[in-house]
Amino acid sequence: MADGRAGRERYSRRRYAYGPYTGGPDPLAPPYDIRSAMDQIGRDVMEGSSPRQALQELMRRGLDDRRGLDDLTRRVWEQRRDLQRDNRIDGTLQEVRELLQRAMEAEQEALRNEDSDDARFREMQLDALPSDTGGAVRELGEYDWRSSDAAEAYQEIRDLLGREMLDQRFEGMKQAMEGATPEDVERINAMLDDLNDLLEHHARGEDTTERFAEFMRRHGDHFPENPQNTEELIDALAARSAAAQRMLNSMSAEQRAELAELAQQAFGDPRLAQALSQLDAQLQGLRPGEDWSGEGNFRGENPMGMGEATRAMEQLGQLDALAEQLAQSYPGARMEDIDLEALTEMLGPEAAADARTLAELERELQRQDLFRRAPDGSLMLSPKALRTLGQSVLRDVADRIADRQGARETRRAGAAGEATGATRPWEFGDTEAWSVPRTLLNAQLRRAGGAHLHGAGGAHLHGAGGDDRRLDVSDVEIVETEQRTRAAVTLLVDTSWSMVAEGRWVPMKRTALALHQLISTRFRGDDLSLITFGRHAQTVDLAELVGLEGVYMQGTNLHHALLLARGRLARQPDATPVVLVVTDGEPTAHLERDGEASFDYPPSPQTLRATVDGLDRLIGMDARFTFFVLGDDPGLAAFTDRLARRAGGRVVNPDLDGLGAEVVSDYLRKRRG
Template sequence: MSYFYREYHDGPDPLAPPYDVRSALDGMGDAVLSGSTPLDALRDLLRRGLPGAPDRRGLDDLLRQVRRRRRELRDNTRLDGTLERARALLDKAIGQERAELFPDPYDDARFRESALDALPSDAARAVQELAGYDWRSAAARQTFEELRDLLRREVLDSRFRGMRDALANPDPAAMERVRQMMSDLNDMLDRDARGEHTQEDFDQFIQKYGDMFPENPRNLDELVDQLARRAAAAQRLLASLTPEQREELAGLINHTLEQAGLAEQMRRLGDALSARRPDLAWGAPERVSGEQPMGMGDAVTALQELADLGDLETALRQDYPGARLDDIDEAAVRRALGRSAVDDLEALRQVERELEAQGYLRRNRGKLELTPKAVRRLGETALRRVFASLDSGRRGDHDQRDAGTAGEPTGSTRLWRFGDEQPIDVVRTVVNGVQRGGGAPVRLSVDDFEVVETERRSAAAVCLLVDLSYSMALRGTWAAAKQTALALQALVASKFPQDAVQIIGFSNYARVLRPDELAGLEWDMVQGTNLHHALLIAGRHLDRHPDFEPVVLVVTDGEPTAHLMRDGVPRFEWPPSQETLTLTLAEVDKMTRRRATINVFMLAADDRLREFVDEVARRNGGRVFSASADRLGEYVVSDFLRARRTR
């Protein structure tokens, strides 16, 4: 058969290594191991940015840039620039006309001067009355035409971005083309409302009028979105002015559209856009305080950008239910912050996607959860932290050194026996085959196989009892307890796989905790420290492993205040009742008869707690540790390793 090879183009490279999200998971682990939920930890990671990638910005950095840009726009934007310019040109034209009339001694000049004196102070009505005025001054006529041209360009630019440049040179043919464009646009929107629009219709429209739409929309929906956001910003501009300014500028706009023959088409377009995008902030005022006046088109652009930045700020905060990075508009990020910000956002999105795709996170009924794979990784992180604080000389973990079926390699090999699970020594096995048969090819038989000899360890049944009561949260010790449980779970799984470990949480009642529950575990907001029930469950675990060495570790910040009654209902009393103490100590005595030493790690210095644990130590022979929260993991792991060495 012949094979042909070519470059792969269909999608992502199937042979590319998977995206490395381990550092991101470790970054989440810092928050999870401190007591945060997986969802809060992920949000915190995305806000801070990716660990090990200082050139990539997090959501907080992007959010700061958006807020800074909003402040700049508000502090440098003044919305009445067109109105101010129109008034100046109007006053200039009237002054030029008066200068022309003043030397004329005839009554016609005085009549014209009276007409000019009677002009209203409102610029819109003044322009409207002067529309039919026969100017005597050529300079005044030119200034007034400059005013009308300014209004025409600014009004159209406020609705169609870039139109001001297209109409820079007064040309009746250009205005006629604008009228035809608006008519065709409204007709296209009407056909779309009836379900008759096609992409071919849009392509023909853009081919004819594409130079009037510099944002290059690809379809009608994108065009509607661009026009609607600009129209809404124009409405917000009027709403942001004083009532007098609003009335005056609205009058100028309406007069300009009437003169240009665009009033009806603009009304149709405005109605269609507002009906299609009612979600936009039509007519909502915007507070700006700049000193530099802007033309109407530029002011609308600034308000449009302010609205986009406001929406972008809301999306970047990610503080609403069900927030996802996919909610952030990539086009808005590009417009506001540039291409590099889009790359930063995509890097964050990739982390969020890959954490789920690679099996570290899962969503269960809308709730984000850590998978067992993620819990193992976080347990390893917690264990590394514990070992970082231990002396290297205190890390021993072996108790017997005869050849066996589990443990560390001894450097020796032996013949394979049925049921062996040790790694095969490939070199010794092949050598045996060569020596037996000689030559090539080498043929192996069962008698040739040798396995790596390992140290033998005695198995242990480990019970870690962790207090879940509300007082653990109040004292700030809950996060340390959870880190300790994760670290011990990881230690047993990695160094002592033959051990049987069970982690039991207890508050008003006790329950066995699965490894994948540990990272997302929260304290119980209930009253009660039911050590009695926890010891009952631990005893059952030890009884199921009668040949294992028993290891019982208790982490708590309070004396027992609850016990389990015969009907299975927990009973709480504070101060602790004598019945609770008696039943709890009875379980301690049972542990003693099982030869299980109970070591207690106290996270508080209460007198009643100290009296109780001293009694436990007297009855059982175990030890009592008064551990601070930041060294709890070190104490528990060290004690477990000591117990494994001495057994």
């Protein structure tokens, strides 16, 4: 009992500190935000990209704190650059030269201490050796060393060459052949003979299943890749052999010749070089698709042996393949093409996690049907995508309105109308009356289904008889109301080139999205028409406007847009007509009787008269006007002031960030009369 009491006292004295997670990305955070992704895609589409291009751009940039393909590609190229900048591939040649120098110095020292004709003759032999390392090592193959240190250094040359040549083709062989005996060398030669025999039969199209099994039974310890059949064995060997060839291609002609000469001295047995040469030739014939002709430009100070240099060439090949996968520039490219294991090996697990998240995001965007095919076969944003994008844009607009004076009144817009009998889920900012029956029923159904999760906005409701029900914010439904007066709204947006050139293209489209989302969700009885006007005007749907590309064409034909607005409003005589005009330039075009547009700059008197005539026709319908003037053109400001006075309307000169809030606020103000 005393021990238990002491343990509890120690436990009670512990202190815990809580802080932000610092071990990398938040493990509890959602992997991606669909709404944020749609915001980015929508913005690119509104700037003129196709949905496919916008999706690719999202993958390139990344999302939130997830790195995109561009950043991953940059890191791949940096690693490739560092690998070539820091290393050089003649390490084996350098080590052989150093061992040869050590052997020569030890032998010459021993001969100087001898006073005999034989010693002088041997000195003459050493002086007559070829100047190149390969030739010197070859000539010394039959030399009878007087110095044991020299003989040992020369044997190290032979062993080093054998181990390096094997390490080029077989992983881990350099360590396995450390201190190799003649018996070990014989076993390796037997393995190479059996391997070449297996590949010969396979190349002739014979069934090598039994030969492969027997080969692995005898020599499987040399193949940690654990291939399951001859094809897998060839794949592993060919990749390594091609890398060895690329390493040779990266050397100078003199270095390649020197290595070829030295290869004959590997383990003091020319059979090894012959067997490896035969193996390389067979592998190249079986896997011609491997890169046998590439090379690398190594220019650093760190010398690499033949095996290490071959692995470096393999890394370069993997990095090149990763760069191609990350670029996604080839036909039919998919995020699933990215080799996550190779990415983990080259850049670490966080890079692979970022690529995996992007692939999951791409799949989710496609699964949620956010794109649709246009009649011409191109991708377009689906109605669902436009709704998602509209919700986000409207939320931004509502937040901006809420920051201004009168925000509370704006949020009550539509609440004074008659109840429609319908209900909808409560959203932040709603002030309409709750539908108590629907709210309680939702809570009861949730409890009956066993869902006992309580939201942050939960509240207790204690009914008669001690009934205890817990309401969650997700249970709440509000009564929908309908305004007593319908509005027929025409939004006329300038699509002349100046809107693109001055950065007003996307704010204009976001404004249309916000207004469309508000009317389609909160004021379904109202009608919204979108009319664009450049050299000509046309009525468009929301998807067409969002995907509309800027075209260099002069002309601001407000006259044509007003005529289209009149035609649209005339078909709804029971609705209050509202005309909202967004423009950044004076009218410079008007419609002639034959339907052709006449352009003049500066604006001609005919264009101005035609525009005023189009305005007067709408004034006769008792339309309510607001002109949203972008920029600081004094001519435009003076002209729209005259139009507004003539129509009894308003002129608003918003900044680009506030355009959507101004248009939505003006629409709500007009609905309230």
